[in-house]
Amino acid sequence: MNDLNQAYQNFFKSTQGKRKGKPVKPPKFKSRKSKQTARFTKGGFKVGQHKIYLAKIGKLKIVWSRELPAPPSSVTVIKDSAHRYFLSFVVEIQPEILPKTDNSVGIDLGIKTFATFSDGTKVDAPKPLKKRIKKLRKLSKSLSHKTKGFKRYEKARVRVAKFHAKLKDTRTDFLHKLSTEIIRENQTVVLEDLFAKHSEGNVSGMIKNRKLSRAISDLGWRQFRTSLEGKAEKYGRDFRVIDRWEPTTSKCSCCGFKGGKLDLQVREWKCLNCGSKHDRDENAAINILVAGGHSETKNGRRGKRQTSVKVAAANVSGALRQQNVNPPRSYSSVGIPAPLGRGGCQQPAISLIWLCLFY
Numbered sequence: 001m002n003d004l005n006q007a008y009q010n011f012f013k014s015t016q017g018k019r020k021g022k023p024v025k026p027p028k029f030k031s032r033k034s035k036q037t038a039r040f041t042k043g044g045f046k047v048g049q050h051k052i053y054l055a056k057i058g059k060l061k062i063v064w065s066r067e068l069p070a071p072p073s074s075v076t077v078i079k080d081s082a083h084r085y086f087l088s089f090v091v092e093i094q095p096e097i098l099p100k101t102d103n104s105v106g107i108d109l110g111i112k113t114f115a116t117f118s119d120g121t122k123v124d125a126p127k128p129l130k131k132r133i134k135k136l137r138k139l140s141k142s143l144s145h146k147t148k149g150f151k152r153y154e155k156a157r158v159r160v161a162k163f164h165a166k167l168k169d170t171r172t173d174f175l176h177k178l179s180t181e182i183i184r185e186n187q188t189v190v191l192e193d194l195f196a197k198h199s200e201g202n203v204s205g206m207i208k209n210r211k212l213s214r215a216i217s218d219l220g221w222r223q224f225r226t227s228l229e230g231k232a233e234k235y236g237r238d239f240r241v242i243d244r245w246e247p248t249t250s251k252c253s254c255c256g257f258k259g260g261k262l263d264l265q266v267r268e269w270k271c272l273n274c275g276s277k278h279d280r281d282e283n284a285a286i287n288i289l290v291a292g293g294h295s296e297t298k299n300g301r302r303g304k305r306q307t308s309v310k311v312a313a314a315n316v317s318g319a320l321r322q323q324n325v326n327p328p329r330s331y332s333s334v335g336i337p338a339p340l341g342r343g344g345c346q347q348p349a350i351s352l353i354w355l356c357l358f359y
């Protein structure tokens with residue numbers, strides 16, 4: 001009800017020209033097919049050790065993904081499209097600042113190798129979909145043969161949803177482990193604007209190419225960046241994104257000589273000017289680090305940093321065991337993945353914790 005009120009407030013203020021930013025549309029009903037959520041605020045719930053009491057629902061057994069650091073101010077029950085139940089608590093916590101280090105790293109993201117660091121380390125990502133593509137085809141085929149609104153259709157739909165949920169978990173787990181490690185070990189992390197590559201001539205066909213675009217979404221670049229960003233904020237690290245027009249692949253990291261565009265197939269090349277041999281991705285990672293060093297303002301976001309929302313959005317996008325902190329100045333109403341109640345009001349540090357719920 002509070003959310004609805006806030007939504008209407010936003011809408012009316014917007015139509016009267018009192019609210020800045022994009023025009024706000026009137027609130028809509030949530031789709032019954034997608035994720036279902038319900039929020040309980042103070043007084044509406046009580047947390048026990050193995051159980052939680054929810055108003056009008058009663059006691060539920062719960063399994064914690066991790067301990068709550070402080071008493072929660074609200075809880076959201078989520079049922080995702082794969083019929084899994086989660087509880088998400090809103091908790092206030094202080095950002096913990098990690099001891100400073102002198103390390104910094106540039107990261108080049110790619111398809112063959114998920115991430116190449118400027119020190120030459122390469123990390124491969126699990127490609128959960130690549131392995132199971134046949135199964136997905138089978139499942140979606142079976143779904144397409146059924147009629148909407150019937151029980152068989154619903155069963156098939158849940159099967160597909162479960163399949164996708166599993167992929168997402170594998171991906172998320174990997175990305176979180178990797179990003180935590182990177183943030184712990186480095187003071188400065190520099191990443192290339194991910195969509196830069198697509199606009200470079202040699203890779204412009206990337207997103208149009210179905211196989212490639214599937215490979216890219218299987219990797220979760222965007223999610224990786226978001227979680228790096230959030231964790232940098234949480235632990236007091238410096239996260240930068242370099243300009244989208246910065247040449248990273250084609251520039252020699254030794255002498256700065258700019259060679260021509262490199263075809264995707266070219267993994268190694270030799271500089272025509274100084275003669276040094278480069279690994280394609282490592283060279284790019286070094287260039288990214290250098291570019292990040294001398295262009296502090298170029299964070300690729302045109303000054304509009306919305307980390308808090310992004311951090312929360314990362315949470316919403318299906319993490320099972322994660323915890324993110326927003327900076328103290330920001331507010332996250334996005335803990336509730338509904339289009340309602342995104343007010344611009346100020347609230348202190350907030351973190352979201354996801355828990356699996358068993359019946």
Ligand SMILES: [Zn+2]
Pocket residue numbers: 252253254255256257271272273274275276
């Ligand atoms: Zn050179």
